[in-house]
Amino acid sequence: MSTTPPNTVDFSGILRNVNAATPDFVFVGSYPAESALLIRGISEIGIADSVKMFGGAMVGIQYAQQLESLGSALNGIINYDTYVVAPTMKFPGIEKFLERYRTIAEKAKIDSLDHFLPPFFYAGGQLIAAAANAVGSINEAKLAEWLHHNTVETVVGPIKFGPDGNWAENRLIWAQYRGVQDANIDQFRGPGRQIIVQPEALATGTVASPYKKART
Amino acid sequence: MVVELTSNAIVSGLLLGGLYAVASLGLTITFGLLEIPNIAHPTFIVLGAYCARFINLQGIDPVIAGFIFAPVFYLGGVALYQVYFVSFEHRGRSNTLQSFTFFFGVALVLQVSLILAVGVDLTSVRAAYIGKSLTIGIITIPYRLIVPFAVGMVVGVATWLFLTRTRTGLAIRAVAHDANALRIVGLSPTRAKRHAFGIAMMTASVAGAALIVVSPVDPFVGTQYIGRTFAIVVLAGMGSVPGTLAAALIIGLLESLVVTFIGATWAPGISFAALLATLAIRPSGLFGIAR
Numbered sequence: 001m002s003t004t005p006p007n008t009v010d011f012s013g014i015l016r017n018v019n020a021a022t023p024d025f026v027f028v029g030s031y032p033a034e035s036a037l038l039i040r041g042i043s044e045i046g047i048a049d050s051v052k053m054f055g056g057a058m059v060g061i062q063y064a065q066q067l068e069s070l071g072s073a074l075n076g077i078i079n080y081d082t083y084v085v086a087p088t089m090k091f092p093g094i095e096k097f098l099e100r101y102r103t104i105a106e107k108a109k110i111d112s113l114d115h116f117l118p119p120f121f122y123a124g125g126q127l128i129a130a131a132a133n134a135v136g137s138i139n140e141a142k143l144a145e146w147l148h149h150n151t152v153e154t155v156v157g158p159i160k161f162g163p164d165g166n167w168a169e170n171r172l173i174w175a176q177y178r179g180v181q182d183a184n185i186d187q188f189r190g191p192g193r194q195i196i197v198q199p200e201a202l203a204t205g206t207v208a209s210p211y212k213k214a215r216t
Numbered sequence: 217m218v219v220e221l222t223s224n225a226i227v228s229g230l231l232l233g234g235l236y237a238v239a240s241l242g243l244t245i246t247f248g249l250l251e252i253p254n255i256a257h258p259t260f261i262v263l264g265a266y267c268a269r270f271i272n273l274q275g276i277d278p279v280i281a282g283f284i285f286a287p288v289f290y291l292g293g294v295a296l297y298q299v300y301f302v303s304f305e306h307r308g309r310s311n312t313l314q315s316f317t318f319f320f321g322v323a324l325v326l327q328v329s330l331i332l333a334v335g336v337d338l339t340s341v342r343a344a345y346i347g348k349s350l351t352i353g354i355i356t357i358p359y360r361l362i363v364p365f366a367v368g369m370v371v372g373v374a375t376w377l378f379l380t381r382t383r384t385g386l387a388i389r390a391v392a393h394d395a396n397a398l399r400i401v402g403l404s405p406t407r408a409k410r411h412a413f414g415i416a417m418m419t420a421s422v423a424g425a426a427l428i429v430v431s432p433v434d435p436f437v438g439t440q441y442i443g444r445t446f447a448i449v450v451l452a453g454m455g456s457v458p459g460t461l462a463a464a465l466i467i468g469l470l471e472s473l474v475v476t477f478i479g480a481t482w483a484p485g486i487s488f489a490a491l492l493a494t495l496a497i498r499p500s501g502l503f504g505i506a507r
Contacts, residue, residue: 004480007440009235009431012228012358013476016221032338036432044349044358060338069340069432073347110335183342 008034011041022050026211032060036070043073047212054211055079055176064113064185071182076214078176078207083119083156084194088202089173094155097122113188123154174198176207176214220354225476226469227355233468234365235430237372237461238423239441240448242416245375247446248455249392250409252300253315256323257420258438258445263326264289264424265433266334269341278341279367282425286418293417296322297410305406323438330435340432364426369461371422376457378415388412392455447487451494453504463502466490 002014015038018026026047030038035058047054055078060066062081067074083089101114101122130152131143151160162168175194180187187193195205208214239261246254264282271281304314345359379385387408390398395405427433448467452459470490471483494502 002480005484007484008475008480010228010232010361010472010475012356013221013225013472014480016224017476020217020221033432033434033437036338036340040347040360041358043347044360045356063337065337065339066432069342111337 004030004034006031006034009037011038012045014038015041015045015047019046019048022048024050024052026051026054027056028054029057030059032063032066035060036066039070039073039077042215047215049210049212051211052209053078053207062116064111064188067113067180067188068183068185071184072180074177074180075216076177076208076211078174078197081116081173081175081194083115084173084175084196085115085189085191086194086196086202086204087191088196088204089157091155091157092153094119097155113185115188119156123156123159126154127152127159169201170199173202176205178205178208178214221476222473223355225472227357228361229469229472230465231357231361231365231468232472233465234368235361235423235426236368236444236448236468237464238364238368238419238426240445240452240460240464241368241372241375241457242419242423243445243449244452244455244457244460245388245412245416245419248449248452248460249388250412251392251454252319252409252413253312254319254413254416255316255442256319256326257416258441259323259326260289260292260417260420260438261424261427261441262433262435262438263330264421265428265437266330266339266424267421268425268428269339272341272343277343278425278429279343279363279422282367282422285425286421289417289421290414293414293420294410296417297413300413301406301410327435327438334435336434336436338432338434339428341428343429346429360430364430367422367426368464371419372457372461375415375419379457384408384411388415389455444484444487447491451487451491451501453501456501456503459501459503466502 002017004011004014011034028035028038038058039061042054054076058077058079061070061074061077061079097119098114101118102112105112105114127147128143131146132138134150135142135146137143148161148163151158157171160168173196175196178193178195180193191204196202197205197207239258242257242260243254246252246257264285267285268278268281271284272278276284300315300318304318345363347360349356349358350362351357379389387398387403388411391405391408391412398405398408444467448460448463451467452463467487467490470486474483474486
């Protein structure tokens with residue numbers, strides 16, 4: 001395991017150490033700047049043939065600016081996400097929501113891709129609206145009680161909570177970047193650039209491995 | 217394997233030192249020569265990075281963009297010094313604490329202005345050499361580091377030549393030693409300082425361009441360079457341009473070796489460890505002259 005401070009600008013030494021260890025898997029937990037620098041570093045330094053999968057919890061690369069900037073360097077990486085355009089995620093209302101959001105986002109000069117967080121925040125609002133309408137109150141205890149025992153249809157699919165307050169079924173998705181081209185954000189507005197490999201219920205493909213081959 | 221790791225760590229470290237050098241040059245002039253603690257300098261570097269990004273969107277190389285914006289930064293530096301002069305030096309209030317407060321305020325205003333203007337998201341530039349590398353034997357060198365290194369060395373040498381070979385440069389160095397002596401020979405210390413501040417700010421434009429080539433930036437990234445750049449200036453010996461280049465290369469080299477062989481977590485501490493060790497042995501810094 002290797003940890004890095006937040007102001008690291010050169011990951012070449014770390015990547016060389018990773019390569020020297022000939023790992024099977026490389027799991028990265030990084031913040032936006034480090035995510036971008038690591039991915040750039042792989043293009044520059046290369047990656048060991050032994051690596052079957054690379055990625056994990058890399059924050060930042062879900063956003064439009066980084067997707068556009070990193071482009072083809074993303075190929076092969078498996079990373080967490082919350083929403084990607086895929087046939088298995090075509091839930092009622094999502095397309096209308098994204099269209100509406102995009103118009104507002106472009107005017108406000110904020111992330112124009114709108115996939116990573118906005119649908120889930122909107123779904124949060126749908127949860128509260130559904131619970132409030134059902135119990136006829138905004139009493140938090142009553143809302144929570146209702147939400148614990150009911151499934152709500154939202155723009156990100158049906159949401160149901162388990163006894164511990166977490167989602168009844170894991171809903172975080174793991175997607176592998178495939179066939180991504182440079183400097184083209186519009187390619188992410190359609191399916192095919194992020195293949196969902198987990199959870200199985202939403203999967204649109206299987207993992208392409210080893211990582212070096214998946215990068216091409 | 218050890219030879220390969222060591223060789224690459226040395227080369228990467230020296231190249232990284234080039235970025236640190238160009239980032240520290242402005243402080244060498246303002247803090248090292250003029251003794252004005254311009255803590256806002258790294259934030260101006262971030263502004264330079266965003267200016268380079270703006271020009272890069274038109275298809276121009278970010279480093280060229282840094283040079284294009286340099287005259288604008290010069291004028292900004294002149295104006296900033298004038299405000300500082302009227303508010304503090306002219307009234308005899310330019311003690312260290314007040315100067316720090318002033319420039320901290322400037323940095324804060326600039327940072328918030330950047331947030332309002334461009335948002336908080338990371339931004340980067342496009343250039344044909346980013347993401348590619350040069351391989352020589354067992355050494356692989358990212359062009360992303362070669363270009364800022366070259367820029368750092370060129371700007372560093374140009375600054376040194378300016379300060380040592382031109383009358384204006386000599387006046388700037390003289391004002392650092394004895395402003396009254398400068399007045400006696402008929403030169404204005406204020407004018408020399410204003411000019412120096414403008415030149416320091418010019419280096420921020422180029423340093424910003426170099427920074428955004430190396431890594432993506434956001435409006436907050438400047439704060440990460442405050443400690444490192446001040447450490448380099450003091451380690452170099454106050455006001456020494458060759459010392460700044462040498463100190464930056466040493467810090468870059470040490471950081472790279474630490475990242476490779478000890479762990480990246482320890483790397484930020486190396487600037488201050490080297491600073492403390494040097495000052496314990498040589499209080500005036502590597503190239504400094506005891507005053």
